Amino acid sequence: MTAPQHGSDPTTPVQDRPWPGLDVAGVRILVAGFGVSGYAVADQTMQRGARVLVVDAGQGEELRERARILEVLGVEVRLGAEHTAALPADREIDLVVTSPGWRPEQPLLAAAAAAGIPVWSEIELARRMQAPDGPAWLGITGTNGKTTTVTMLESILQAAGLRAVACGNVGLPVIEAALDPEGFEALAIELSSFQLHWTEHLDCESAVVLNVSDDHLDWHGGAEAYAAAKGRIYEGVSRACVYTAGDPVTMSLVEVADVVEGARAIGIGLGAPGLSELGVVDGLLVDRAFLAERRTQAAELASLEDLAHLGPEGAPPHVVLDALAAAALARAHGVEPAAVREGLRGYRMGRHRAELLGRVGEVAYVDDTKATNPAAARASLAAAERIVWIAGGDTKGADVEPLVADAAARLAGVVLLGVDASPFEEALRRHAPDVPVARIDPGDTGEVAGRERLMEEAVARAHALAAPGDVVLLAPAAASIDQFRNYAERGELFAAAVSRLPGASR
Template sequence: MTSLQPTVPVLERAWPGLDVGGLGILVTGFGVSGFAIADQTMQRGAHVLVVDGADSPEIRERAQILEVLGVEFRLGAEHTRALPQDREIDLVVTSPGWRPDQPLLRAAADAGIPVWSEIELARRMQAADGPAWLGITGTNGKTTTVTMLESILQHAGLRAVACGNVGLPVIEAALDPEGFDVLALELSSFQLHWTEHLDCEAAVVLNVSADHLDWHGGTEAYAQAKGRIFEGVRTACVYSVADPTTLHLVEEADVVEGARAVGLTLGPPGLSQLGVIDGILVDRAFHPERRSSAAELATLEDLAHLGPQGAGPHLVLDALAAAALARAHGVEAHAVRDGLRAYRMGSHRAQHLATVDGIDFVDDTKATNPAAAAASLRSAERAVWVAGGDTKGADLDGLVAAVRDRLAAVVLLGVDAEPFTAALSRHAPEVPVRRIDPGDTDDVAGRSRLMDDAVQAARALATSGDVVLLAPAAASIDQFRDYAERGDLFAEAVARLPGERT
């Protein structure tokens, strides 16, 4: 393809199949998506400059791969405070981690330079006959749902991949030379904020609860960012019947005429809903005879392997959401069943680690906010809850009140345990609480010692039939490198426990 002249502004260039040749593109942030953006646009004739506030040997080593191909890099905080003055910038493509009030991004907006997410750029660059997009967002459950969807699509014989916030960067998947049939996209509110054109075949907002409010500037802006996933939907906007915010976002969306609202419920479904009847996941939205009957998709027994006591309600809803998106794409019921039967949870997401002396140990370190922790705890009939960390000001009262009847005991991590101890004293004063001495966690040895203490305390408080559940309801940054390290150290501590394993 012959590149357009650089004098043609990016917003005037035709898409799908956007030609980026000759454009001056500024990529802000050199993470996984930043690398992919620079690589894909450079290959197609763009003049690419990457800026990142970090300047480490690891980043410089990765940068060298693209530098030899003509990508320019400017590393260090001084390069992130303003637009470069020595070159013309036609387009800024930003990392989802950069806030809207970041000075360079503000300067670009003030100068009339488009600021896009990787998702927006991928949508415009993808060919008109490229893969269908099935989008997933929500405060909790995104990764589980998108990987369930990937499994279902692949069991339907489709070339499909989970991408976005998990797996491949979207731009790599959208421009893959072999060509995918379908992309299962996990999208964060950060990515959606900078995205105007998604045009998914079908999309779901799983749930909306308070999260990332400092980044978005408030609850309403956060919800609106989530709702962007419905813009341009052609077939189905999927929402949770139990979460009125998700229905409101559907009602406010600008969709293609003929797109339907499809609800998800854990009870018997109404018309245009998916739900559960007598332990069977059923479809009354895409079934041809939906007015008089429902199509059987799978059973709760097909999902039983996803938890030590069967799949919790949140996992059943995730499965229904994945099924709804697959059915919107025309996938047969048997592929939904086969995909769910074959599906296995990823690391750190309600991952069953071991059963020791009849006690199940589960790593759900990814449950970093109260809503996620509540969903995780509802999967257990009786749990010793390992919790704590940086709550970022989140309200824990509703969480504790909702799960107190399931709590056998609580083991608290975190530099500041007061938010947890206060909520527990108000709503579950009868539940035993063991506070783990924070000690010195500046190195891995100290963090490992901390988690050993927590796991041993939980083991002492648990009895056969209980679940020891790491579902912290808080971020890990006060004591651990990240949530993954917290989960890894928990798993290592569990592996060191003596006892009979089954």
């Protein structure tokens, strides 16, 4: 990493300017995509003297309102598909900062690459612009569990008295957190494979890949490329690369990572920990990695009882593993065991991630609408003994048969959503032929009333199938886009329908 030098030569290409503390004054930046991170990039760079153009294919009122705000501040915004099909013909561009969802072959990005114009993520730009004495980066990625882990880590860091914040895919954009004028001490950063693909320099103090299972393979071009994108989070780590002990994929990503001399590999698992690992012994979360006497002793961090509020039948295994990952990153940063316990005790699940809505009679209702792929749903289904499962949606080509086979013994009933429920129906016929299945008529869900009707009927059918002690679980194992605006709307409508059941507390 180059030592900071302020007052850069304005003729120096942005990719060659010294950093951290990158000076963007005079840099001609094209922001590709006008979502939350795109807005933050435009705002933060404009304030520091960059000449900014924002383009987005959308033309909705929300985008137009954002555009009006930035245009008052001197940022040019061009909305409409014609502006994303190629580089602008009427101005020179020094740097493209892309929305994470844009594919490399997108015409504008491909043209930039062909012209030798650097294409960075918001994360790459934030890392370069952050001051040398800026906050420590604690990075978290994985197919599932990212949001739970990053918000657990935030809770632990704050319990330790640190000025810390969850950012990235959750909370603040990283560039806002990294350049915050009051100055954070640590950032708990959730990173997607898309963001990592466009990021060359992360240099996290510590980082974890929680897990890797098939997801976004069409975007990345295959499982190997997807895993490699996840593994980029370890590049430049200076303290700890945290991985799941016994998982060959995450272990291999650590083994090939180019890290700072002295960085350690730290395993986490649900059994008794080995040396340089965190694990579980007799109902206690323990640390054999971050204490001087680790060869002969372990430090108690928390108990499973401290996490009992995180599931209808106590914290499920995947949540315990997330807690261990958060604890490992915090301990690597120097947080004491007492703060780990306090942070985990005080932690509450975010909306729509294994969220216990409450009980109607003796039946628990859990909203895990964020389980948009089979791997996420598998973890949620493993958290209870008897489940009435609300599933279905756009599977994006994922194979749901192994999931159904694994969950079959725990299913008391299934309610199927989705325009095409056949993948679930066929798997259930093969692996759970005696489990009652209710198929909800897709109907017309173009308007909110139709979507409310759909979920109302689904909850009513699930309620009828449930017996005392059961858990009614919305864990669709599929995306929501075939019938709902997004996964959040699916969860909100589920919660609303549950609240209207007879006997529900209001």
